[in-house]
Amino acid sequence: xxxxxxxxxxxxxxxxxxxxxxxxxxxxxxxxxxxxxxxxxxxxxxxxxxxxxxxxxxxxxxxxxxxxxxxxxxxxxxxxxxxxxxxxxxxxxxxxxxxxxxxxxxxxxxxxxxxxxxxxxxxxxxxxxxxxxxxxxxxxxxxxxxxxxxxxxxxxxxxxxxxxxxxxxxxxxxxxxxxxxxxxxxxxxxxxxxxxxxxxxxxxxxxxxxxxxxxxxxxxxxxxxxxxxxxxxxxxxxxxxxxxxxxxxxxxxxxxxxxxxxxxxxxxxxxxxxxxxxxxxxxxxxxxxxx
Amino acid sequence: xxxxxxxxxxxxxxxxxxxxxxxxxxxxxxxxxxxxxxxxxxxxxxxxxxxxxxxxxxxxxxxxxxxxxxxxxxxxxxxxxxxxxxxxxxxxxxxxxxxxxxxxxxxxxxxxxxxxxxxxxxxxxxxxxxxxxxxxxxxxxxxxxxxxxxxxxxxxxxxxxxxxxxxxxxxxxxxxxxxxxxxxxxxxxxxxxxxxxxxxxxxxxxxxxxxxxxxxxxxxxxxxxxxxxxxxxxxxxxxxxxxxxxxxxxxxxxxxxxxxxxx
Numbered sequence: 001x002x003x004x005x006x007x008x009x010x011x012x013x014x015x016x017x018x019x020x021x022x023x024x025x026x027x028x029x030x031x032x033x034x035x036x037x038x039x040x041x042x043x044x045x046x047x048x049x050x051x052x053x054x055x056x057x058x059x060x061x062x063x064x065x066x067x068x069x070x071x072x073x074x075x076x077x078x079x080x081x082x083x084x085x086x087x088x089x090x091x092x093x094x095x096x097x098x099x100x101x102x103x104x105x106x107x108x109x110x111x112x113x114x115x116x117x118x119x120x121x122x123x124x125x126x127x128x129x130x131x132x133x134x135x136x137x138x139x140x141x142x143x144x145x146x147x148x149x150x151x152x153x154x155x156x157x158x159x160x161x162x163x164x165x166x167x168x169x170x171x172x173x174x175x176x177x178x179x180x181x182x183x184x185x186x187x188x189x190x191x192x193x194x195x196x197x198x199x200x201x202x203x204x205x206x207x208x209x210x211x212x213x214x215x216x217x218x219x220x221x222x223x224x225x226x227x228x229x230x231x232x233x234x235x236x237x238x239x240x241x242x243x244x245x246x247x248x249x250x251x252x253x254x255x256x257x258x259x260x261x262x263x264x265x266x267x268x269x270x271x272x273x274x275x276x277x278x279x280x281x282x283x284x285x286x287x288x289x290x291x
Numbered sequence: 292x293x294x295x296x297x298x299x300x301x302x303x304x305x306x307x308x309x310x311x312x313x314x315x316x317x318x319x320x321x322x323x324x325x326x327x328x329x330x331x332x333x334x335x336x337x338x339x340x341x342x343x344x345x346x347x348x349x350x351x352x353x354x355x356x357x358x359x360x361x362x363x364x365x366x367x368x369x370x371x372x373x374x375x376x377x378x379x380x381x382x383x384x385x386x387x388x389x390x391x392x393x394x395x396x397x398x399x400x401x402x403x404x405x406x407x408x409x410x411x412x413x414x415x416x417x418x419x420x421x422x423x424x425x426x427x428x429x430x431x432x433x434x435x436x437x438x439x440x441x442x443x444x445x446x447x448x449x450x451x452x453x454x455x456x457x458x459x460x461x462x463x464x465x466x467x468x469x470x471x472x473x474x475x476x477x478x479x480x481x482x483x484x485x486x487x488x489x490x491x492x493x494x495x496x497x498x499x500x501x502x503x504x505x506x507x508x509x510x511x512x513x514x515x516x517x518x519x520x521x522x523x524x525x526x527x528x529x530x531x532x533x534x535x536x537x538x539x540x541x542x543x544x545x546x547x548x549x550x551x552x553x554x
Contacts, residue, residue, distance in 0.1 A: 052400065054553045054554050055553070056552055071406060072406060075403075077401070077404075078403045082401035087398075088393060088394035088395050089395060090295075090299075090395060101295060102402070105402040
């Protein structure tokens with residue numbers, strides 16, 4: 001078993017009487033990319049802000065490499081690279097000045113990595129931050145999060161604002177980080193990137209983690225769409241107790257959580273004219289959990 | 292972080308210092324012609340017609356405006372106290388809160404620094420700029436007064452120091468109040484209110500015995516100008532009180548900021 005790098009224990013956050021997140025627990029192992037998905041208001045940002053100690057937890061603890069992460073723990077902060085969803089930096093500075101400023105917070109020399117990232121992401125250091133487009137601001141945020149070569153990356157919607165070419169450059173950066181053993185907490189609502197880059201995924205709904213699973217397993221086992229045409233489809237609906245999506249004459253479409261083997265055995269009891277079995281995409285799963 | 296803080300706050304420091312220096316430059320340029328004219332005697336006679344309480348409120352009962360130094364001791368220091376007070380209030384309410392208002396705190400919180408070090412860097416920067424402002428104005432006025440004629444140098448030096456006491460306390464109180472909100476626009480009005488309310492309480496407190504108690508709730512009581520003019524000495528109690536109150540509010544700021552939700 002690999003080392004546990006991030007551990008969240010029973011994290012709960014209430015804003016007065018309003019629930020932010022409730023009883024969130026999860027463990028991230030060294031070198032894994034953990035996708036954290038959920039719609040707006042589900043509690044993704046609250047979780048991240050609690051991890052980063054920007055807000056006070058109502059209860060619960062966050063451990064980084066088995067040590068509790070308190071707000072003034074500078075040693076742990078050095079190990080974390082953080083990219084917020086909305087990047088707000090000092091508008092009066094140029095990109096170069098901002099990066100110089102950032103370098104001074106770290107004991108080790110991080111200039112070489114900075115140059116490498118600036119070159120890969122093609123960012124003009126002479127520009128003033130207030131003149132940067134959303135995409136370029138995001139690139140600067142990525143450089144700031146990555147340049148001190150942290151062991152942990154906490155990324156909140158990192159690709160929003162990046163063009164498709166830069167998104168691919170960014171995915172390549174992530175792959176390299178993963179190979180180095182960096183642990184990545186990746187919050188997003190772009191589901192295609194979760195299936196592309198994440199090892200595991202956590203689904204958050206109304207402040208609670210409703211599922212944590214390997215992305216492959218989630219896609220394999222969770223949900224199947226079946227479209228079948230049969231004269232006695234009324235009996236099928238009744239016997240199998242399935243969740244109907246559409247129904248038209250003798251053709252029905254339904255979704256089910258049954259394993260494929262069990263599903264085929266059950267369907268084989270009927271006379272079927274036509275059948276189509278489809279694996280759910282991550283988007284389908286997302287809608288399934290949230291509807 | 293400290294250098295950046297100094298750089299960020301330099302522009303407003305320069306503007307407020309320029310306002311003060313500009314004001315006194317005009318005084319030094321205009322005053323010689325006033326003194327040498329016959330009007331000064333008329334003005335002095337006119338002053339005698341004001342009620343004693345009124346003159347006392349502006350230190351005119353113990354000082355005459357027949358010289359540049361005389362003016363400085365009366366109206367001049369009103370401007371110095373008010374302008375350094377307003378500057379300190381705005382600086383205190385803005386210096387820490389700006390990071391939250393501009394949402395740059397999310398960045399600053401992610402780099403390896405403690406909250407205590409963020410607050411301390413900002414406090415030191417604020418104190419330095421207040422001291423610099425008072426020092427620059429003092430040097431400028433010293434040169435101006437020297438060119439204008441004779442004056443009591445010891446009294447002047449002591450008078451020059453006094454705005455630091457009230458300004459530091461205003462800075463510390465406004466800094467502390469800024470830990471109760473996330474938006475600078477909420478604190479700017481309050482900080483200006485504290486300065487003006489304090490000043491008027493001080494004026495009213497000097498107008499009669501029945502209102503004298505008000506001086507105990509005015510920050511400007513700590514800038515012990517009247518005592519300096521009469522006794523050519525600063526009351527050590529005021530120094531201790533200023534430093535003590537400032538430290539209490541700064542410690543309060545550290546304590547509050549440590550527990551504050553930053554977004």
